[in-house]
Amino acid sequence: xxxxxxxxxxxxxxxxxxxxxxxxxxxxGRQRVLDELSVEIPSGLTYxxxxxxxxxxxTFIRAVVGLxxxxxxxxxxxxxxxxxxxxxxxxxxxxxxxxxxYPDLTVEENMEFYAxxxxxxxxxxxxxxxxxxxxxxxxxxxSRLAGDLSGGMYQRLSLACTLIHEPELLLLxxxxxxxxxxxxxxxxxxxxxxxxxxxxxxxxxxxxxxAEKCQRVGYMRAGRMAAEGSPEEILDKAGLxxxxxxxxxxxxxxxxxxxxxxxxxAVKEGAVLVGLEYRGQVKEILALVxxxxxxxxxxxxxxxxxxxxxxx
Amino acid sequence: xxxxxxxxxxxALRVVRQLKRDRRTIGLILFAPIMLMILFGYALSGExxxxxxxxxxxxxxxxxxxxxxxxxxxxxxHLGSESDAERLIAEGRLDxxxxxxxxxxxxxxxxxxxxxxxxxxxxxxxxxAGGMATKAGGRAITPVTRRYIFGYDLEMIDTIGPAVLGxxxxxxxxxxxxxxxxxxxxxxxxEKFMVSPLSRGEIISGYILGFSMVAILQSATTxxxxxxAFGVPMRGSPxxxxxxxxxxxxxxxxxxxxxxxxxxxxxxxxxxxxVVIIPQIVLCGVFWPVQSVPEFLRPISYVxxxxxxxxxxxxxxxxxxxxxxxxYPDLLALAAFFAITLAxxxxxxxxxxx
Numbered sequence: 001x002x003x004x005x006x007x008x009x010x011x012x013x014x015x016x017x018x019x020x021x022x023x024x025x026x027x028x029g030r031q032r033v034l035d036e037l038s039v040e041i042p043s044g045l046t047y048x049x050x051x052x053x054x055x056x057x058x059t060f061i062r063a064v065v066g067l068x069x070x071x072x073x074x075x076x077x078x079x080x081x082x083x084x085x086x087x088x089x090x091x092x093x094x095x096x097x098x099x100x101x102y103p104d105l106t107v108e109e110n111m112e113f114y115a116x117x118x119x120x121x122x123x124x125x126x127x128x129x130x131x132x133x134x135x136x137x138x139x140x141x142x143s144r145l146a147g148d149l150s151g152g153m154y155q156r157l158s159l160a161c162t163l164i165h166e167p168e169l170l171l172l173x174x175x176x177x178x179x180x181x182x183x184x185x186x187x188x189x190x191x192x193x194x195x196x197x198x199x200x201x202x203x204x205x206x207x208x209x210x211a212e213k214c215q216r217v218g219y220m221r222a223g224r225m226a227a228e229g230s231p232e233e234i235l236d237k238a239g240l241x242x243x244x245x246x247x248x249x250x251x252x253x254x255x256x257x258x259x260x261x262x263x264x265x266a267v268k269e270g271a272v273l274v275g276l277e278y279r280g281q282v283k284e285i286l287a288l289v290x291x292x293x294x295x296x297x298x299x300x301x302x303x304x305x306x307x308x309x310x311x312x
Numbered sequence: 313x314x315x316x317x318x319x320x321x322x323x324a325l326r327v328v329r330q331l332k333r334d335r336r337t338i339g340l341i342l343f344a345p346i347m348l349m350i351l352f353g354y355a356l357s358g359e360x361x362x363x364x365x366x367x368x369x370x371x372x373x374x375x376x377x378x379x380x381x382x383x384x385x386x387x388x389x390h391l392g393s394e395s396d397a398e399r400l401i402a403e404g405r406l407d408x409x410x411x412x413x414x415x416x417x418x419x420x421x422x423x424x425x426x427x428x429x430x431x432x433x434x435x436x437x438x439x440x441a442g443g444m445a446t447k448a449g450g451r452a453i454t455p456v457t458r459r460y461i462f463g464y465d466l467e468m469i470d471t472i473g474p475a476v477l478g479x480x481x482x483x484x485x486x487x488x489x490x491x492x493x494x495x496x497x498x499x500x501x502x503e504k505f506m507v508s509p510l511s512r513g514e515i516i517s518g519y520i521l522g523f524s525m526v527a528i529l530q531s532a533t534t535x536x537x538x539x540x541a542f543g544v545p546m547r548g549s550p551x552x553x554x555x556x557x558x559x560x561x562x563x564x565x566x567x568x569x570x571x572x573x574x575x576x577x578x579x580x581x582x583x584x585x586x587v588v589i590i591p592q593i594v595l596c597g598v599f600w601p602v603q604s605v606p607e608f609l610r611p612i613s614y615v616x617x618x619x620x621x622x623x624x625x626x627x628x629x630x631x632x633x634x635x636x637x638x639x640y641p642d643l644l645a646l647a648a649f650f651a652i653t654l655a656x657x658x659x660x661x662x663x664x665x666x
Contacts, residue, residue, distance in 0.1 A: 067507070089507055089509050092507060094504065094507040096500050096504065097500075098498075098501075099500065100499060100500040100501045101501075102326070102330060102501070103499075104330050105326070105329060105330060105333075109326075109329060113322060114508075116318075116319065116322030116325075116326075117322060117505070117508045117509060117510050118508065118509060119316070119319065119509070145333075
């Protein structure tokens, strides 16, 4: 095998997509898990692969790190064909759904072990360990056995071990399962900072609120990319706009009035729902009717995805 | 990727760290062999009961054969050749042997135990005389030739001890490697290694290196027990004996890593133990000589590492053999076994991911 390419300047790969897949397929037996999937994941941002269980998210990630042989299609990782991905391992961080820790080693020993695999010098290792232990809030537990940690702490340690060598492409398979919301927030701040530094963070999740935190989202279904873009773009594509919900003294009359003025309006459960094209329309509508109460209802990404996926 | 001893060392260090913390496993690795050796030692330390004679059957002499077989004191081992018989007598594993041929009858006797030799000679004489009496006269009397060979007057533990030592080391190294390698899979760490600069060769070698530290301790204590507690002779160099044990242990570690690929749980690994261990007990000349294994099974004996390890250990400990004496085939065979299982374990790791 060829030499490892370590410590290469990020500028070398900036502009090149972190991952680029064209029509990749993979079957296990008769089950087609990736079905001519195409997606481009630009470098330097946080990207979320969203989708129900069994939609092929984990398989895609395993293909990216070279753990699967694809049946067909073209897959490039950091600008190189996936066949050469082994050379890129020093630049890739991979966290599986298994936590991949040794319960009978301490927090520190686990981190030292992974640092050793990447041949970090003692000085770099110590610095990285300090920083990461602080980030995952485990500084006070460094001498505890990993096996004695709570589920959330275990998960945090696993992330810290994955980040020990400052990977430029970070692949995280369901990284926030079991992590409490406050620490989850810290994770996201860290991921965003990594993206600002030009690194790429690819995360799989089945949770919508996670996906909303990413700069780009790909919605996978049955081994294909059902929808792809920034969360806002996805909402746009689905054609869902904010909805104004009005409680009027005479809902039927109000709805009729608004309809005559050209606003799509309907009565539902005693309230009038008005579809908006832009938010500024709220003012115009308030000039026509006098609501007892009103609320602006944001369409949900989840609904957008469902609509888009149904449309396929 | 060029192999890095440093990364291998990282894996080895981790294995040692884990073991240091796992007192129960340390206990198992160090004390279980001692216990087993003590058990074997006491069970086998009595003088051999019964008289073990070998028989090389070249035809004829049916009555003599029947006579010897009818004697309850005699345990008869059927051998392929006279030289096998000589060797086993020299090693103290047989008290004597009869070589039957159409036209002749030879008795090989162990000169170091005269009472037993006399008993054998008398029995053969009686059996042969009986045979002659019934012969229709005229034909020449078959000559009975006696040959004396100087064997050891050994206790059973002396001859079996070295082989059991190998067996015990093999057994524990195999289990420990198979189970802990499987754990790498279930913990998910193996998959993570695959996506790190650590190469497959480094994973396996690092593993074996780490466990070798334990194997060294284990071999040393077990060897000491065999020699000091049970007085099994150590006529050759203890260092060479030690090296043989370690080579066998390394092969067992590699085999364990290889086999763990076929198991999905620790429960399944345990089921591999009899499959791997029992053939070696039966076919590798631990308790009875390889020569007594039926010929169609013998090719299996010759691919199993314990055959060579127990032979080498006996040669070193009982006969004082040096490095040159056991180099071929024993040491070479052990080295080949290690190389093949190491390669198989490494390749298997590759395929697993394929």
